[in-house]
Every structure is written in structure tokens, then in C-alpha cells.
Amino acid sequence: MRTHVLAFAAALVLAAPALAAEPADTAAALRDRALTDATAWTVVEDLTTTVGPRLVGSPGMARARDWAVKTFTDLGFTNIKVEEFAKASWTRGPESAAITGPYPFPLSILGLGRSVPTAAKGLEAEVVVFNSYAALLAAPAGSLTGKIAVVNQPMTRTQDGQGYGAAGLVRRSGASEAARRGAVAFLMRSVSTSDSRLAHTGVLSYAADAPKIPAAALGVPDADLIEQLAKRGPVRIKLSLASTTNPKGVAWNISGDIAGSAAPEEVIVIGGHLDSWDPGTGAIDDAAGVAITTAAAKLIGDLPKHPRRTIRVVMWGSEESGGSSEAYAAARKDELADFIVASESDLGADRIYALMLPKDAMKQPALADLPTVLAPLKIFIARDPAPFGGSDVEGLAAAGVPVFSLRQDASRYFDLHHSADDTLDKIDPAQLNQNVAAWAALLYMIADSDIDFRPKAAQ
Amino acid sequence: MRTHVLAFAAALVLAAPALAAEPADTAAALRDRALTDATAWTVVEDLTTTVGPRLVGSPGMARARDWAVKTFTDLGFTNIKVEEFAKASWTRGPESAAITGPYPFPLSILGLGRSVPTAAKGLEAEVVVFNSYAALLAAPAGSLTGKIAVVNQPMTRTQDGQGYGAAGLVRRSGASEAARRGAVAFLMRSVSTSDSRLAHTGVLSYAADAPKIPAAALGVPDADLIEQLAKRGPVRIKLSLASTTNPKGVAWNISGDIAGSAAPEEVIVIGGHLDSWDPGTGAIDDAAGVAITTAAAKLIGDLPKHPRRTIRVVMWGSEESGGSSEAYAAARKDELADFIVASESDLGADRIYALMLPKDAMKQPALADLPTVLAPLKIFIARDPAPFGGSDVEGLAAAGVPVFSLRQDASRYFDLHHSADDTLDKIDPAQLNQNVAAWAALLYMIADSDIDFRPKAAQ
Numbered sequence: 001m002r003t004h005v006l007a008f009a010a011a012l013v014l015a016a017p018a019l020a021a022e023p024a025d026t027a028a029a030l031r032d033r034a035l036t037d038a039t040a041w042t043v044v045e046d047l048t049t050t051v052g053p054r055l056v057g058s059p060g061m062a063r064a065r066d067w068a069v070k071t072f073t074d075l076g077f078t079n080i081k082v083e084e085f086a087k088a089s090w091t092r093g094p095e096s097a098a099i100t101g102p103y104p105f106p107l108s109i110l111g112l113g114r115s116v117p118t119a120a121k122g123l124e125a126e127v128v129v130f131n132s133y134a135a136l137l138a139a140p141a142g143s144l145t146g147k148i149a150v151v152n153q154p155m156t157r158t159q160d161g162q163g164y165g166a167a168g169l170v171r172r173s174g175a176s177e178a179a180r181r182g183a184v185a186f187l188m189r190s191v192s193t194s195d196s197r198l199a200h201t202g203v204l205s206y207a208a209d210a211p212k213i214p215a216a217a218l219g220v221p222d223a224d225l226i227e228q229l230a231k232r233g234p235v236r237i238k239l240s241l242a243s244t245t246n247p248k249g250v251a252w253n254i255s256g257d258i259a260g261s262a263a264p265e266e267v268i269v270i271g272g273h274l275d276s277w278d279p280g281t282g283a284i285d286d287a288a289g290v291a292i293t294t295a296a297a298k299l300i301g302d303l304p305k306h307p308r309r310t311i312r313v314v315m316w317g318s319e320e321s322g323g324s325s326e327a328y329a330a331a332r333k334d335e336l337a338d339f340i341v342a343s344e345s346d347l348g349a350d351r352i353y354a355l356m357l358p359k360d361a362m363k364q365p366a367l368a369d370l371p372t373v374l375a376p377l378k379i380f381i382a383r384d385p386a387p388f389g390g391s392d393v394e395g396l397a398a399a400g401v402p403v404f405s406l407r408q409d410a411s412r413y414f415d416l417h418h419s420a421d422d423t424l425d426k427i428d429p430a431q432l433n434q435n436v437a438a439w440a441a442l443l444y445m446i447a448d449s450d451i452d453f454r455p456k457a458a459q
Numbered sequence: 460m461r462t463h464v465l466a467f468a469a470a471l472v473l474a475a476p477a478l479a480a481e482p483a484d485t486a487a488a489l490r491d492r493a494l495t496d497a498t499a500w501t502v503v504e505d506l507t508t509t510v511g512p513r514l515v516g517s518p519g520m521a522r523a524r525d526w527a528v529k530t531f532t533d534l535g536f537t538n539i540k541v542e543e544f545a546k547a548s549w550t551r552g553p554e555s556a557a558i559t560g561p562y563p564f565p566l567s568i569l570g571l572g573r574s575v576p577t578a579a580k581g582l583e584a585e586v587v588v589f590n591s592y593a594a595l596l597a598a599p600a601g602s603l604t605g606k607i608a609v610v611n612q613p614m615t616r617t618q619d620g621q622g623y624g625a626a627g628l629v630r631r632s633g634a635s636e637a638a639r640r641g642a643v644a645f646l647m648r649s650v651s652t653s654d655s656r657l658a659h660t661g662v663l664s665y666a667a668d669a670p671k672i673p674a675a676a677l678g679v680p681d682a683d684l685i686e687q688l689a690k691r692g693p694v695r696i697k698l699s700l701a702s703t704t705n706p707k708g709v710a711w712n713i714s715g716d717i718a719g720s721a722a723p724e725e726v727i728v729i730g731g732h733l734d735s736w737d738p739g740t741g742a743i744d745d746a747a748g749v750a751i752t753t754a755a756a757k758l759i760g761d762l763p764k765h766p767r768r769t770i771r772v773v774m775w776g777s778e779e780s781g782g783s784s785e786a787y788a789a790a791r792k793d794e795l796a797d798f799i800v801a802s803e804s805d806l807g808a809d810r811i812y813a814l815m816l817p818k819d820a821m822k823q824p825a826l827a828d829l830p831t832v833l834a835p836l837k838i839f840i841a842r843d844p845a846p847f848g849g850s851d852v853e854g855l856a857a858a859g860v861p862v863f864s865l866r867q868d869a870s871r872y873f874d875l876h877h878s879a880d881d882t883l884d885k886i887d888p889a890q891l892n893q894n895v896a897a898w899a900a901l902l903y904m905i906a907d908s909d910i911d912f913r914p915k916a917a918q
Binding site (some may be wrong): 045049050051052053059060063102103105108195196197198219220221224225228229232280281419420421423424425426 | 504508509510511512518519522561562564567654655656657678679680683684687688691739740878879880882883884885
């Protein structure tokens with residue numbers, strides 16, 4: 001399939017377009033061209049292969065910054081900027097865990113991001129297993145004194161990814177809740193819909209009023225085994241986690257523009273995040289989003305005449321650890337009124353099935369043909385407005401910039417997310433290009449319009 | 460689903476049967492009872508949970524031997540035997556591999572069984588990548604001097620598991636072929652149909668006339684990454700493998716009988732293997748086969764009247780490293796003429812779709828109703844005779860014992876086989892019991908007959 005896409009693309013990508021004058025016709029032509037365009041695959045393959053993992057503060061993230069500048073340059077973007085901001089970093093060290101009784105068994109784990117380390121010699125204790133987070137929260141104070149708390153709450157597979165909400169809460173807050181009850185360490189079933197032994201990491205957030213205890217995610221079958229053994233008798237686990245932090249670290253947002261032809265000061269901000277967790281190569285999270293939005297903008301940039309407004313792709317420098325878009329918004333308070341709309345691509349590379357726009361957007365005449373343009377891609381326009389533009393653009397949304405959301409099918413996203421299995425081979429080139437097609441068509445229609453998505457004052 | 464099966468089973472498993480006299484009617488009743496019987500799930504859960512991994516020579520294998528005796532006893536088997544035989548063992552030590560250039564990247568690997576270790580400090584060299592085993596074989600002598608050979612040959616997914624033949628050859632012989640051409644180490648894409656980072660181990664076999672070099676399997680995405688990087692420039696890898704061997708080791712075959720009521724000296728030998736690879740808990744390979752055959756025999760043993768012949772379940776002690784059934788056959792040369800037929804269950808726990816019998820078996824009047832008995836399970840009787848009864852009974856087949864084969868759907872078996880992902884959660888209780896149903900029905904019809912499967916002398 002990879003060969004197929006590239007072969008088509010070689011013939012088509014540089015062909016001059018023969019387009020009708022109407023924005024919807026141009027959007028439809030962009031859509032069709034995107035389906036066989038090689039750019040997104042080339043970008044995602046190059047980033048995951050030549051740069052690899054890109055945790056904030058790592059040498060990989062510095063390579064990624066340079067890669068981003070080169071990629072924007074090579075693809076014809078202008079106004080390329082590298083904007084540094086302060087971001088404390090956390091670096092994983094050697095990690096191990098094993099059941100030590102009733103019999104020795106090595107466990108598959110990943111320390112949670114920002115976890116404190118154990119003492120160098122590790123710690124060993126008996127476990128208390130909870131099959132839900134609610135069960136942990138119901139445990140009385142002091143009931144876990146000297147114990148390792150294990151929460152084995154499964155995650156629900158959903159198309160829109162909303163199962164992440166409940167499961168992610170365990171990861172963020174579980175360690176402090178266990179510590180409040182006396183636990184010396186916190187282990188959790190990975191936030192995962194797969195049945196792989198590979199654990200899934202992600203950040204935790206220590207509460208200010210609880211001891212900071214080491215915390216790690218278990219492979220799903222590992223968590224099940226511990227629960228089944230604990231039903232039969234005492235289970236002891238030894239845990240060793242090493243990590244270092246750099247409170248003086250920095251990160252970078254890198255952006256490039258397809259300059260507007262008539263109103264270049266009006267900016268549509270899109271992008272994905274460049275940083276990634278360390279165990280995999282950050283392919284679905286989020287080299288894919290970087291590639292999809294970059295390729296869509298680049299296709300528009302190749303048109304003989306750019307649309308009215310500027311399309312800006314931002315490769316965000318710290319989504320996994322937070323703070324990118326807040327830093328970005330803070331640095332350009334005076335320009336935010338000209339930011340027309342913002343959105344991210346950050347839920348993998350599987351096909352888009354719905355578009356959520358700002359409230360009342362479909363009343364705009366300029367978008368009248370949008371359903372027709374998106375229909376061949378099997379994308380409907382949701383009746384509800386976009387509740388969230390994505391974590392990459394939270395700082396912009398908080399500053400009042402309207403957001404839209406192209407909803408990707410996340411059914412298999414959390415099989416891979418934040419694990420060593422987040423690698424290039426998980427990306428389906430055909431679905432990747434369906435994403436590019438949707439982004440290119442939608443972006444063009446917004447960029448070549450004068451739509452104002454901001455709510456009007458009551459008349 | 461687990462709960463459902465157990466709930467039904469509690470009500471049904473000990474109920475006295477009300478059966479018609481015909482063997483086919485009894486077989487059909489056994490089949491139906493098996494579908495809601497809890498025995499197979501209980502056995503596979505208990506073995507994988509309380510014993511864990513069971514590599515030959517490990518403490519786990521000794522625990523498994525004791526577990527087997529207790530399980531046979533608890534389930535009412537008689538003539539329980541533990542037969543020791545000599546078997547050299549191999550024990551994995553700490554292992555690691557990483558790309559060191561063009562940038563550092565930790566690789567997911569598993570040393571191949573029986574691989575020699577590296578020096579304690581490891582070895583580091585540039586790689587030469589072959590995208591097929593044929594390409595390695597085509598490389599001239601001396602062309603790999605000082606290099607690490609990497610073979611990235613994908614495995615084909617098939618229903619009957621035949622893709623294992625071609626892929627398994629790389630694992631068994633690749634190290635020696637690379638060594639003959641000067642390589643200092645051998646890395647291969649795991650023998651796997653999955654796209655997981657988790658590597659798949661298995662034995663290699665060093666040729667007598669080639670240097671013994673360290674050999675390991677790579678996670679599938681790891682192998683792909685190395686190949687993609689090598690297209691861009693030199694790639695260096697550091698490899699450390701530790702292992703120890705015990706040439707004086709022993710293993711055990713453990714057997715239990717459901718004694719025949721009329722011709723107890725006539726024996727049908729079935730079973731699965733108790734030993735397993737070390738990274739997982741050996742659920743599909745082959746606690747499942749142990750559980751399926753044990754549960755089928757136990758259901759027959761619960762009948763008010765046993766069938767004519769003896770059904771013997773053997774839990775083989777060394778399938779992964781070979782030698783179990785050869786030792787077994789050698790120890791009872793004088794009894795082999797009374798071994799009616801032999802077979803194994805050793806391709807996971809997914810549903811059976813076909814039965815292959817010895818040549819001309821379906822001409823036997825006693826099997827006339829067999830297609831009708833198996834049809835509700837969606838199992839057909841293949842026109843071709845069984846070419847192979849399975850690696851667990853190779854020693855018996857070589858000694859002239861006829862074999863049959865209940866063919867399991869192996870479509871997903873090699874996603875998990877020999878990897879850390881071979882765990883209990885991969886077993887579907889409903890499919891497991893479809894296996895038990897087929898085995899119980901077939902075994903009863905053979906055991907309550909006087910069929911002779913051996914070829915007749917020409918008349």
C-alpha cells in the first residue's frame with residue numbers, strides 16, 4: 001500500500017491544477033489530489049525514522065526542532081519560526097518490576113511521566129488490588145500503609161476516544177490517592193484498550209498535600225495476573241524506578257505559514273505536536289498529526305493562487321507535558337483577535353468520520369457546499385458545536401480563539417497510545433490521506449472566505 | 460464470558476448423563492456437555508496463574524510437574540506416571556540491544572533459545588540488512604565479516620499455520636548461515652504475524668561446521684526501523700545476551716489414564732505440552748492444549764461406563780526443546796503395538812475447523828456417524844489423511860503409531876506464540892470449549908470402537 005501511494009503520488013503531486021473558480025470546486029480538487037499525495041506519508045516516515053522518540057528535554061526533541069525547520073523549508077512554507085519557552089523536563093532511567101512471591105515473575109511496566117524514582121535499591125512490598133478506581137477511593141485512610149496499591153480498572157474502547165477520560169484520571173491522580181491512604185508505591189493497569197504486555201505511560205500529577213510515591217503502569221495481562229494471584233493469597237512485588245528531572249528545561253514551538261493572498265494577517269492555526277513519549281517513535285502520537293496538517297497546508301501552498309487568509313501550521317513542542325499553546329498564546333496577545341479559528345490533529349491516523357465546527361458556523365453561506373465536499377470522504381457535519389479543539393490548542397481556545405474538530409476514528413488508538421507500539425507500521429497510508437483530504441478541503445474553504453466564527457454580540 | 464461458562468458449568472458438570480446406547484449418541488451428548496463445562500478453563504487458568512512460565516530446567520517446570528500430578532489426581536485420572544528423561548536446559552540471562560547510530564534507540568529483542576551469549580561487555584557492529592532469507596543465502600562467503608546480519612523477512616498469516624514453516628527456518632538456521640559468511644551476530648525479525656514491538660523467541664539449531672554466534676529476534680517494528688535507517692546510511696547496533704546451559708538437565712512427561720472398560724491395554728494417546736517459553740505464561744502454547752485434552756478425557760471419565768479402550772493424556776515435558784515423545788516411545792517399545800492412535804492439541808485455543816484422520820479411516824463403519832456428530836461444531840472431515848500428528852507425538856508417529864489432527868484456526872496464533880503476550884487473556888472460553896467438545900466426541904467414538912488405524916498388508 002505504501003508503494004502504491006508513492007507511485008501515484010510521483011505522477012500527481014507536482015501536476016499543475018486545472019481548477020474552477022469557485023472555492024468549493026477548488027476544495028474538491030484539493031480533496032481528490034490529497035488522496036494520492038505522498039507528502040503526509042513522507043513526513044511521518046521521515047520524522048519517525050530519522051528522529052525517533054522526542055520527549056521534551058531529550059536530544060530527540062532537539063533533533064526534531066531542526067527537522068521541523070528543514071521540513072517547513074523544503075515544503076515551501078514561509079515565516080518559519082522557532083519559539084522557545086521554559087519547560088521542565090523528566091527523563092526515564094532504568095526501570096524494572098517483578099512479582100517476588102508466590103513465585104518470581106518479571107512484570108512488564110513503564111514508569112509514569114513525572115513519577116519520582118524509588119530508592120536505588122528499589123522497594124518491595126505486598127500488594128492490595130482494586131479492580132476499579134472507585135474501590136481505591138473507597139479505601140479508608142491508613143488502610144494501605146506499607147503496601148503497593150494496584151488499580152486494575154479496564155479502559156473502554158470507543159470510537160470517539162471518550163473512554164480515555166475515565167481511565168486517564170486514574171493515571172493522573174491515582175498515585176496521590178494511594179499515597180493519602182498510606183501506600184508506598186502505585187501500580188495501575190495501563191490506560192489501554194489492547195491486551196498487550198506492553199505498558200502505556202503518560203503524565204501523572206501529584207497533589208500538593210500527599211506524599212509523592214513512585215508510580216508505574218503495568219501491561220494489561222500483568223495487572224490481570226496480579227489480581228488473579230491476589231485472590232489466592234499474598235502477592236509481593238519489587239519495584240525499581242529511576243528518573244531525573246531538569247527544572248530549567250526548554251521546549252520549542254515551530255511554525256510555518258502558507259501566506260494569505262488577500263488578508264494575510266488573518267490566520268488559521270492548525271498543527272500537531274512534535275514531542276512524543278519515549279518508548280515508541282511517536283508515530284500515531286503525533287507524527288501523524290504533524291504530517292496530516294503539514295501536508296494539507298502544503299497542498300494549498302502549491303496552488304497557483306493562495307486563498308485569502310494565512311494558514312499556519314504549528315508543530316507544538318510540549319503537548320505530552322503541557323504548556324505549548326499557553327506559551328504560544330501568551331507570546332502574541334495582540335495578534336489573537338486575528339486568529340480566525342484553530343484546531344489540531346492529535347488522535348492518530350485513522351479516518352475522519354465527523355466534523356464539529358464552532359456554534360452556528362453552518363449558517364455561513366461560504367460553507368454551504370461543505371457537506372457536499374466532505375461527503376465522498378464519508379464525513380458528516382455534526383449538529384453539535386465543537387466542545388474542544390484539542391489539547392494542542394487549549395491555550396488559544398482559552399484566549400477566545402474559536403475551534404473546530406475533525407473527529408478521527410479512535411477505535412484502535414488506545415491500543416497503541418503512549419506505548420512502545422506507537423510506531424510507523426501502525427499507520428495506514430490510505431486512512432492517513434483521507435485525513436489530509438478532509439483538512440485540505442476544509443482549510444481552503446475557510447481560508448478563502450471571510451467567515452467570522454466568533455460569537456456575535458446580541459442584537 | 461468467563462462467568463457465564465462457570466455458572467452453567469456449576470449446574471451441569473456433575474449431572475449424571477441420560478444417554479442412549481449408541482456410541483454416536485453418547486459422543487453427541489459429550490459434545491453438548493463440553494460446550495458449557497468449566498474444566499478446560501479452570502485448568503488453563505490454574506496452570507498459567509499458579510505456575511507461570513515453564514521452560515525446561517526452570518523452577519517453573521518443576522512446579523508444573525507437581526501441578527500435573529495434582530491435577531490428574533483431582534480430576535479422577537488413574538495410572539498417573541511421572542517419567543524423567545535427560546534434557547539439556549538453557550536459561551536466559553539479562554539481554555539488551557540498542558541502535559547506537561545514527562542515533563541511540565533501545566531495541567526490543569529476545570535471545571533465541573540455545574543461543575550462545577555475547578561477551579559480558581556485549582558486542583557492537585554495523586548491520587547488513589536482508590529483506591528475505593533468500594537474500595542472506597545469496598550473500599557470498601566473507602561478505603558479512605565483522606557485521607551483524609539482520610534478516611527482515613515477514614511471516615505470512617494463514618489459517619492452518621503453514622506460514623510458520625518458511626519463517627521458522629530463518630530462526631533455526633539463520634545464525635549459522637550468517638556465521639558462515641563472517642557475521643559476528645544474527646538478528647531476525649520475529650517469527651510473528653503481529654505488528655507488536657514484543658519479540659518472539661524459539662530454538663535455533665547451530666550447524667556443526669559454522670561458528671556459533673549470538674542470535675536474537677527483534678520486534679517487528681524494530682526490524683522495519685533498522686531496514687529503513689539502513690537505506691539512508693550506516694546503522695550500528697550494540698547487543699548483549701547472557702545465558703547459561705545445563706547439559707545434565709532433566710525433564711518429565713506426566714501422564715494419566717481414563718482406563719478402558721473392555722480393552723484397557725489398547726491406548727489412545729493425546730495431550731499437550733507442559734513446558735513453555737519463558738517470556739509469557741505459556742497460555743496458548745500450550746496450557747490450552749493441556750487443558751483441552753485433559754478436559755475432554757475427564758468428561759469421558761465421568762461417564763457411568765467408560766468406553767472400551769484407555770484414553771491417556773500425556774502432558775509432554777519438552778516440546779519446545781524437543782525430545783519428549785522420543786523418550787516416551789523409547790521407554791515403551793513393547794507396548795507401542797497397542798497404541799491405537801495419537802494426537803496433540805498444540806496450536807492455541809481458537810476453534811477447530813477440520814479433522815484429519817489416518818488414511819482410509821472414514822471407511823470404518825464405527826465412524827459413519829462422525830460427520831453428523833461434528834457438524835454442529837462447524838468441523839468438516841478433510842479428504843486428505845493427517846500428514847502430521849503434531850510435534851508432541853512425533854516420536855510415536857516415527858515408531859509407527861497412527862495419528863490424527865484436529866485442525867485449529869491458527870489465524871492469530873502467531874501474533875502471540877513464543878512472546879511475552881502468550882497469556883491467559885488471549886484465550887476465548889467459548890472457542891476453548893468448542894475444542895473440548897470436538898475432542899470428547901471424537902475420542903469417545905474411537906475409544907468405544909475396535910477400529911484399527913494401521914495400514915493393512917496388501918491382500
